[in-house]
Amino acid sequence: MDQKTYETGLRIRSEVLGKEYVENAMKSADDFNRPFQALLNEYCWGSVWGREELPRKTRSMLNIAMISILNRPHELRAHLKGALTNGVTRDEIREILMQVAIYGGIPCGVDSFRIAREVFAELDKA
Amino acid sequence: MDQKTYETGLRIRSEVLGKEYVENAMKSADDFNRPFQALLNEYCWGSVWGREELPRKTRSMLNIAMISILNRPHELRAHLKGALTNGVTRDEIREILMQVAIYGGIPCGVDSFRIAREVFAELDKA
Amino acid sequence: MDQKTYETGLRIRSEVLGKEYVENAMKSADDFNRPFQALLNEYCWGSVWGREELPRKTRSMLNIAMISILNRPHELRAHLKGALTNGVTRDEIREILMQVAIYGGIPCGVDSFRIAREVFAELDKA
Amino acid sequence: MDQKTYETGLRIRSEVLGKEYVENAMKSADDFNRPFQALLNEYCWGSVWGREELPRKTRSMLNIAMISILNRPHELRAHLKGALTNGVTRDEIREILMQVAIYGGIPCGVDSFRIAREVFAELDKA
Amino acid sequence: MDQKTYETGLRIRSEVLGKEYVENAMKSADDFNRPFQALLNEYCWGSVWGREELPRKTRSMLNIAMISILNRPHELRAHLKGALTNGVTRDEIREILMQVAIYGGIPCGVDSFRIAREVFAELDKA
Amino acid sequence: MDQKTYETGLRIRSEVLGKEYVENAMKSADDFNRPFQALLNEYCWGSVWGREELPRKTRSMLNIAMISILNRPHELRAHLKGALTNGVTRDEIREILMQVAIYGGIPCGVDSFRIAREVFAELDKA
Numbered sequence: 001m002d003q004k005t006y007e008t009g010l011r012i013r014s015e016v017l018g019k020e021y022v023e024n025a026m027k028s029a030d031d032f033n034r035p036f037q038a039l040l041n042e043y044c045w046g047s048v049w050g051r052e053e054l055p056r057k058t059r060s061m062l063n064i065a066m067i068s069i070l071n072r073p074h075e076l077r078a079h080l081k082g083a084l085t086n087g088v089t090r091d092e093i094r095e096i097l098m099q100v101a102i103y104g105g106i107p108c109g110v111d112s113f114r115i116a117r118e119v120f121a122e123l124d125k126a
Numbered sequence: 127m128d129q130k131t132y133e134t135g136l137r138i139r140s141e142v143l144g145k146e147y148v149e150n151a152m153k154s155a156d157d158f159n160r161p162f163q164a165l166l167n168e169y170c171w172g173s174v175w176g177r178e179e180l181p182r183k184t185r186s187m188l189n190i191a192m193i194s195i196l197n198r199p200h201e202l203r204a205h206l207k208g209a210l211t212n213g214v215t216r217d218e219i220r221e222i223l224m225q226v227a228i229y230g231g232i233p234c235g236v237d238s239f240r241i242a243r244e245v246f247a248e249l250d251k252a
Numbered sequence: 253m254d255q256k257t258y259e260t261g262l263r264i265r266s267e268v269l270g271k272e273y274v275e276n277a278m279k280s281a282d283d284f285n286r287p288f289q290a291l292l293n294e295y296c297w298g299s300v301w302g303r304e305e306l307p308r309k310t311r312s313m314l315n316i317a318m319i320s321i322l323n324r325p326h327e328l329r330a331h332l333k334g335a336l337t338n339g340v341t342r343d344e345i346r347e348i349l350m351q352v353a354i355y356g357g358i359p360c361g362v363d364s365f366r367i368a369r370e371v372f373a374e375l376d377k378a
Numbered sequence: 379m380d381q382k383t384y385e386t387g388l389r390i391r392s393e394v395l396g397k398e399y400v401e402n403a404m405k406s407a408d409d410f411n412r413p414f415q416a417l418l419n420e421y422c423w424g425s426v427w428g429r430e431e432l433p434r435k436t437r438s439m440l441n442i443a444m445i446s447i448l449n450r451p452h453e454l455r456a457h458l459k460g461a462l463t464n465g466v467t468r469d470e471i472r473e474i475l476m477q478v479a480i481y482g483g484i485p486c487g488v489d490s491f492r493i494a495r496e497v498f499a500e501l502d503k504a
Numbered sequence: 505m506d507q508k509t510y511e512t513g514l515r516i517r518s519e520v521l522g523k524e525y526v527e528n529a530m531k532s533a534d535d536f537n538r539p540f541q542a543l544l545n546e547y548c549w550g551s552v553w554g555r556e557e558l559p560r561k562t563r564s565m566l567n568i569a570m571i572s573i574l575n576r577p578h579e580l581r582a583h584l585k586g587a588l589t590n591g592v593t594r595d596e597i598r599e600i601l602m603q604v605a606i607y608g609g610i611p612c613g614v615d616s617f618r619i620a621r622e623v624f625a626e627l628d629k630a
Numbered sequence: 631m632d633q634k635t636y637e638t639g640l641r642i643r644s645e646v647l648g649k650e651y652v653e654n655a656m657k658s659a660d661d662f663n664r665p666f667q668a669l670l671n672e673y674c675w676g677s678v679w680g681r682e683e684l685p686r687k688t689r690s691m692l693n694i695a696m697i698s699i700l701n702r703p704h705e706l707r708a709h710l711k712g713a714l715t716n717g718v719t720r721d722e723i724r725e726i727l728m729q730v731a732i733y734g735g736i737p738c739g740v741d742s743f744r745i746a747r748e749v750f751a752e753l754d755k756a
Contacts, residue, residue: 002632032598032624033617035681036605043673044610048228051665054221061184062191062222066229069195071323071575072611074618094284095180096188101288102174103192105483106296107324113285114326120284128254158472158498159491161303162479169295170484177287197449197701198485200492220662227666231609232674233702239663240704246662300480306473313436314443314474318481321447323575346536347432348440353540354426355444357735358548359576365537366578372536380506410724410750411743413555414731421547422736429539449701450737452744552732558725562691566726569692570733573699599684600692606678607696 001042009046016049016056016082060086064096068112069104076112080119090120127168135172142175142182142208186212190222194238195230202238206245216246253294261298268301268308268334312338316348320364321356328364332371342372379420387424394427394434394460438464442474446490447482454490458497468498505546513550520553520560520586564590568600572616573608580616584623594624631672639676646679646686646712690716694726698742699734706742710749720750 014022029037049059060083067076083093093116101109140148155163175185186209193202209219219242227235266274281289301311312335319328335345345368353361392400407415427437438461445454461471471494479487518526533541553563564587571580587597597620605613644652659667679689690713697706713723723746731739 001635005631032594033621035598036602036613036617039602039605039673039677040610040614043669043677044228047669047673048224051221051224053217054225058184058187059225061188062225063229065188066191066195066226067611069192070230070609070611072615075611075614090284091179094287095177098174098177098288098291099180099185099188100192101291102170103189103483103485104196105322105481105486106292107319107322107327107481108483109288110292110327111324113288117285127257131253156495158468159495161472162476162487162491165295165299165476165479166484166488169291169299173291173295193485196483196485198489201485201488216662220665224666224669227669229609229611231607231612231700232670233607233697233700233705234609235666236670236705237702239666243660243663296480300476303473303476305469306477310436310439311477314439314477315481317440318443318447318478321444322482342536343431346539347429350426350429350540350543351432351437351440352444353543354422355441355735355737356448357574357733357738358544359571359574359579359733360735361540362544362579363576365540369534369537379509383505408747410720411747413724414728414739414743417547417551417728417731418736418740421543421551425543425547445737448735448737450741453737453740548732552728555725555728557721558729562688563729565688565692566695566729567733569696570699570730573696574734595683599681602678602681603684603689603692604696606674607693608700 001038002046005046005050006038006042007046008050009041009044012049012056013041013045016045016060016085017078018081018085021078056086057083057088060088061092061096064088064093064112065100068097068100068108071108071111073111073115076115077119080116081123084123127164128172131172131176132164132168133172134176135167135170138175138182139167139171142171142186142211143204144207144211147204182212183209183214186214187218187222190214190219190238191226194223194226194234197234197237199237199241202241203245206242207249210249253290254298257298257302258290258294259298260302261293261296264301264308265293265297268297268312268337269330270333270337273330308338309335309340312340313344313348316340316345316364317352320349320352320360323360323363325363325367328367329371332368333375336375379416380424383424383428384416384420385424386428387419387422390427390434391419391423394423394438394463395456396459396463399456434464435461435466438466439470439474442466442471442490443478446475446478446486449486449489451489451493454493455497458494459501462501505542506550509550509554510542510546511550512554513545513548516553516560517545517549520549520564520589521582522585522589525582560590561587561592564592565596565600568592568597568616569604572601572604572612575612575615577615577619580619581623584620585627588627631668632676635676635680636668636672637676638680639671639674642679642686643671643675646675646690646715647708648711648715651708686716687713687718690718691722691726694718694723694742695730698727698730698738701738701741703741703745706745707749710746711753714753 026037060079063079064083067079097109097112097116100112152163186205189205190209193205223235223238223242226238278289312331315331316335319331349361349364349368352364404415441457442461445457475487475490475494478490530541564583567583568587571583601613601616601620604616656667690709693709694713697709727739727742727746730742
């Protein structure tokens with residue numbers, strides 16, 4: 001493990017997905033998923049999100065599109081919130097999902113629009 | 127059909143994918159695929175790409191990520207060229223594909239990197 | 253937008269998915285998803301379902317197969333009901349899902365059979 | 379193995395995909411893929427295609443849609459030819475692929491239209 | 505139907521997924537899904553799981569990987585339990601899911617790790 | 631980067647996919663794909679393949695199943711050869727692909743059997 005990349009990753013992950021969210025993930029880790037949490041922090045958040053060649057806002061936009069197409073609702077919720085944190089506006093999310101619906105197909109678009117509206121409603125209530 | 131949306135779509139498609147490419151597609155259309163070409167122009171390129179809420183460069187970045195994950199090499203080649211036309215740099219394409227490899231999986235990343243290098247080699251030879 | 257295609261689409265969508273279902277979708281639309289609802293009505297339901305070259309029953313059969321494979325349970329529920337409305341029998345749905353299980357794989361078949369049985373149970377209770 | 383189902387399957391497979399095509403597959407089978415050829419004949423073609431609750435034409439239409447979305451060009455070619463044999467017209471194939479493009483996404487539609495045109499061109503030349 | 509293969513399949517399915525689970529599936533079967541249950545028993549569990557060339561433990565490991573990537577949570581839960589029955593340890597499941605995360609992408613890994621932990625928690629409570 | 635993990639990864643990758651194959655990949659790397667090659671070596675081959683909790687033979691079996699389902703023929707070829715190197719027999723590959731065909735669907739099985747036979751034919755000629 002590269003300690004510095006790990007720590008950069010953990011910090012970026014907390015800044016994007018929320019400090020509380022990530023602290024919970026780390027605290028609840030056990031022997032079973034600890035190596036996976038380490039992989040997430042070091043590679044996904046350190047070695048890729050940590051690269052400065054793309055702004056975080058762009059990375060969030062790409063993730064909304066990719067995770068919609070990958071059909072992973074749990075992760076989509078987390079990354080929709082992360083996208084708002086990274087400065088993607090709701091109007092921009094709409095535009096991304098319009099494009100997702102054309103390229104990934106209408107059922108993919110319907111699901112992602114519904115999930116985004118649920119996330120927004122939850123945030124507006126809080 | 128909405129004639130104006132169709133024409134906007136045809137124009138944007140030509141600007142992004144290349145005039146020659148699109149003229150060939152339209153000329154070679156026959157009774158079998160003409161309705162699909164019309165749908166492409168009006169719907170995909172007019173009603174979605176024609177929306178001005180996202181810059182074309184961003185749309186191209188999203189497409190590289192989505193089409194990589196959708197596993198459609200022919201379309202990926204066309205949209206990699208379109209991305210360069212829309213101002214996405216080769217360095218930015220690399221960053222997108224690094225992120226694709228993490229979220230869409232390593233075999234997806236390997237394929238997209240290989241295809242991108244083939245497209246660049248072809249362009250460098252021309 | 254082509255007003256006539258939009259209206260044809262809205263009408264067909266209501267006839268297939270149910271008037272109440274579609275009225276709810278349209279009433280609850282907000283600035284965020286209104287452009288997507290318009291796209292759904294005009295393109296998906298107007299420009300494609302509105303084409304008369306295939307009977308609605310056939311389109312419903314294709315959708316059950318496609319949406320099963322696309323792994324989109326929400327949409328599958330809506331289109332299973334729509335299929336019954338369009339004259340696809342429960343026996344025909346079984347046959348489609350047997351074929352889905354072979355071509356899309358057993359886990360896809362298991363999920364779609366379970367969802368279809370839930371939809372039938374819900375309808376039988378109403 | 380159920381010998382009768384196997385033989386029914388082998389016969390239907392030959393009628394749909396072509397006698398020559400299937401004879402080649404069976405003749406070239408070796409120890410490695412013989413059990414898979416048996417599974418194909420008995421399970422896919424005997425136990426599912428052999429069910430008489432759906433006409434072969436409908437099964438072919440479903441297959442064109444499913445195999446397009448599954449992104450399997452080799453099988454799509456074989457089943458496009460089989461569909462023509464089973465009485466699906468080229469106009470009906472166009473309609474299926476228009477619907478595929480909306481539900482499975484534009485890149486899926488582009489690929490399937492291109493493949494269908496190649497298959498038609500090949501048949502027209504023969 | 506080959507009665508012997510069917511019975512072998514039903515037996516193996518009960519041994520792997522649990523007698524109670526399979527008895528419930530068979531008892532609750534109706535005219536709609538009975539042919540699918542027969543297909544499951546004869547082909548999936550009889551003709552493939554019944555082959556002795558791979559040990560059940562290996563088949564379970566393959567299934568965890570495949571069903572994770574196929575994105576089918578219901579089936580994944582059943583096969584995670586079946587894997588434990590077949591002698592796959594929790595540590596081995598972790599290793600499989602680490603590899604799934606790399607090849608199938610991070611969101612796939614996150615989902616499968618969450619589901620596995622839920623299954624383990626449920627078993628530990630029982 | 632963790633230099634030790636990188637070097638372990640590069641060594642394992644060479645042992646599995648072949649020294650010549652990997653040397654070519656590294657030599658032909660340029661500014662565009664060098665960071666991806668580094669990620670491959672460190673992350674995929676070092677941090678995951680480098681874990682000793684699963685034997686290489688098992689990892690190869692999982693990869694054949696996963697990459698078949700992910701529909702990535704280039705990578706499947708490389709990993710079929712790697713599997714033979716890691717001690718997976720041709721008979722075992724057949725069994726894996728039989729299971730792939732049932733869980734991932736018949737078209738996936740057909741493609742993977744064809745590719746495996748091409749790889750074997752190529753190796754037998756060499």
